[in-house]
Amino acid sequence: MLGPSPVPKQQPQPQPQEPNSVKDYLNMIKHDMEEEDLLKSFKAITNQMQQKKQAPKANGTRSVVAPSPSSAPTGSKWTLDALAENIKAALHINSVNTGAIKDIVSLPFKDQFVLLGAITERLLSKNAPTNDRNNTFETVMNILGNLGPEYSDLVYIVTQPLIAAFYDDIHKPYINYVGNQFRTADGSYNSVVFPGVGKAGSNYTRSVTSTSNNNTNLPSPKDVFDKLLKRPDGVFEEHKGGINMMLLYLAIIITHDLFYTDSSDPMRNLTTSYLDLSSLYGYNRADQESVRQMEYGLLKPDQWFDKRLVIQPAGVAGLIVVFSRNHNYIAKKLLEINENERFSYGPGKRLRTKEEQDERLFQTARLINNGCYANVIIHDYIRTIIGTSADSDFVLDPFATPSDPIYGNAVSIEFNAIYRWHAAIGKEDSEWLTQVMDLLMAKMQASRQEERHPGLDRSLINKGAQNVSIFDQLLEGFNEYFVKASPEELARGLPIASAHRGEDGSFADTDILRVLKNGYKQPASEIGNGRNTPAALEHVEIAGINQARILDTCYFNDFRRFLKLTTLDTFEDFSEKKEVQDALRELYGHPDNVELYAGLMVERTKQTGLRLPYTMGRAILSDAVNLLRNDRILTKELTPANLTNWGYQYTRGDPKSNNRIFPTLLSNLFPGVHPDSDEAFTAEQLKTLFNVPKKS
Numbered sequence: 001m002l003g004p005s006p007v008p009k010q011q012p013q014p015q016p017q018e019p020n021s022v023k024d025y026l027n028m029i030k031h032d033m034e035e036e037d038l039l040k041s042f043k044a045i046t047n048q049m050q051q052k053k054q055a056p057k058a059n060g061t062r063s064v065v066a067p068s069p070s071s072a073p074t075g076s077k078w079t080l081d082a083l084a085e086n087i088k089a090a091l092h093i094n095s096v097n098t099g100a101i102k103d104i105v106s107l108p109f110k111d112q113f114v115l116l117g118a119i120t121e122r123l124l125s126k127n128a129p130t131n132d133r134n135n136t137f138e139t140v141m142n143i144l145g146n147l148g149p150e151y152s153d154l155v156y157i158v159t160q161p162l163i164a165a166f167y168d169d170i171h172k173p174y175i176n177y178v179g180n181q182f183r184t185a186d187g188s189y190n191s192v193v194f195p196g197v198g199k200a201g202s203n204y205t206r207s208v209t210s211t212s213n214n215n216t217n218l219p220s221p222k223d224v225f226d227k228l229l230k231r232p233d234g235v236f237e238e239h240k241g242g243i244n245m246m247l248l249y250l251a252i253i254i255t256h257d258l259f260y261t262d263s264s265d266p267m268r269n270l271t272t273s274y275l276d277l278s279s280l281y282g283y284n285r286a287d288q289e290s291v292r293q294m295e296y297g298l299l300k301p302d303q304w305f306d307k308r309l310v311i312q313p314a315g316v317a318g319l320i321v322v323f324s325r326n327h328n329y330i331a332k333k334l335l336e337i338n339e340n341e342r343f344s345y346g347p348g349k350r351l352r353t354k355e356e357q358d359e360r361l362f363q364t365a366r367l368i369n370n371g372c373y374a375n376v377i378i379h380d381y382i383r384t385i386i387g388t389s390a391d392s393d394f395v396l397d398p399f400a401t402p403s404d405p406i407y408g409n410a411v412s413i414e415f416n417a418i419y420r421w422h423a424a425i426g427k428e429d430s431e432w433l434t435q436v437m438d439l440l441m442a443k444m445q446a447s448r449q450e451e452r453h454p455g456l457d458r459s460l461i462n463k464g465a466q467n468v469s470i471f472d473q474l475l476e477g478f479n480e481y482f483v484k485a486s487p488e489e490l491a492r493g494l495p496i497a498s499a500h501r502g503e504d505g506s507f508a509d510t511d512i513l514r515v516l517k518n519g520y521k522q523p524a525s526e527i528g529n530g531r532n533t534p535a536a537l538e539h540v541e542i543a544g545i546n547q548a549r550i551l552d553t554c555y556f557n558d559f560r561r562f563l564k565l566t567t568l569d570t571f572e573d574f575s576e577k578k579e580v581q582d583a584l585r586e587l588y589g590h591p592d593n594v595e596l597y598a599g600l601m602v603e604r605t606k607q608t609g610l611r612l613p614y615t616m617g618r619a620i621l622s623d624a625v626n627l628l629r630n631d632r633i634l635t636k637e638l639t640p641a642n643l644t645n646w647g648y649q650y651t652r653g654d655p656k657s658n659n660r661i662f663p664t665l666l667s668n669l670f671p672g673v674h675p676d677s678d679e680a681f682t683a684e685q686l687k688t689l690f691n692v693p694k695k696s
């Protein structure tokens, strides 16, 4: 027998003469927690309070409705009784507890010491691993096993927390099942508990519940645009922090990844609410297959799914091509290494058929590519937005502490509005945009589409794999204007302005780096304070304002309250521009009436990084952290087991450049560009890809 013999409770061991420190300590606890003492003090306090209550008020009036007759305590008697119960609960004082302490004191010192040791071990093991070779658990079980039934309080007190700790070891609800390591095409089952959350085609969520009165006197959206948002002719306020358009190209990829409002139902979001590169891979299985080669896990060369990117500045499509190429680079590398033959097929192999090999390679490459994208977002994008130095190792890492992504992610109508950074568009891109919008409007008039709600008719742009005919018409015009590709070339994939696809469908390396370099060199505009949005976006902005109204989006000050920010109470608080303050006053009358959309755009800006308007800048961080931490795939599945050792290391980035992968992508995926040419990024430029090059 390992433990000591049972000790009958009725005949306690004789107390040792010399003081024993552990015992003294336990006695102290026992004394402090003696129930009667505590209740005595309580009684004294309650009596005193009762007496004070009896004293009549000076003016003799009473505003309290007296309690009705009841057999249970009422009034202050109830309050004080309840308070006493709560305090006892907070101090864990109950008869079992106090009984257990008495039990402990009556045990031999050796056993007391073991039990105390076990408690200490449990407390410490919260932050340091337990060495189970101490056999503490086994010894405790032995002590308890040898106690008589009169020690039931002690047994209870020691075993119940153990049971609770074992129970808590396993997280619930279950969020990770074997075999769910790859993303579905439509975003469903990211949360296995709530499989529909974030799925393409779901309605937007509403973040803010507002009880503000409806404004029955809203200004016309055109007035809002003209007086608050529109960039005046000939004016361009260059970004004061040197942010370039390349950052905005990534922002456009991110917003298209998250938002695709259905033209026939502004409540619906046609894309997935996850950062899963859905613009590259599509929103459902059919979309995905349309861009795949269906062998070796490859995408069609330089192909992507989302046709909306075509009408963006060429660098946006250039950037999606970077990720398209990265996918194929990864898929080829995976097969070349073929770690533990995991991609081999045939008799006796892990996979049965060539199709299974394609699928496994494709999904693994997609997952690794997703890890690379998250790396760029954390290490380049968020870092630049918050204004951390490029030389610093510091990143605001949403993954630094583990999260349990039970709920999945679903984007909201409010976040759709905070991500409309049209004011940031640089000078050259704004000129290009004017031409594209002219073309779009001309097509729209030619097709004489019925407008279902005011603004730009979004049905010009494709909705998934079907209904491409109107977009194809637009594409024709776009091609004549900006590409001039032959029909054969156009058949090889979506076009990029001033770039060409070769025989195999891929673009020339120099063309892609050139459009990216244009964005790299082009300064963005200041974003806040109002009157910075290119005039050509009038229809897009009016559609945005109308969308927010149709969906009853909250007011600007409601949104600030939601984020626990102070409200803006004067029009001077909003913008530093006098003319914007005056226009706000004229259009809305009171700061609380300012719509979310307008308020976000005209607000004063932060002084660092992307210099976003304050509320946008704050909200974007909540959005980004939720997007990343709520995503089961990003938080639980980016492991060497799923990505292969090589793939895992690849997503971790280059240790020589603060674990960033973006520089690696731009230097490795374009072998056809000579390092000394204008298109290539120099080592110095690769350090700060989202700032315009320093003027020499």
Ligand code: HEM
Residues within 6 Å of the ligand: 248, 249, 251, 252, 255, 259, 260, 261, 262, 311, 312, 313, 416, 419, 420, 421, 422, 424, 425, 429, 430, 433, 456, 458, 540, 543
């Ligand atoms: C030259 C650059 C840009 C062009 C030509 C452009 C064009 C457009 C167009 C045509 C729409 C309306 C789409 C529709 O109603 O279906 C739109 C919506 C939108 N834009 Fe832009 N945009 C540009 C830059 C940006 C930038 C820099 C951002 C911010 C990162 C941005 C964020 C958005 C968002 C969030 C929407 C709403 C999307 C939706 O609800 O479906 N855009 N843009």
Ligand SMILES: [Ca+2]
Residues within 6 Å of the ligand: 257, 258, 271, 272, 273, 274, 275, 276, 277, 278, 279
């Ligand atoms: Ca997405």
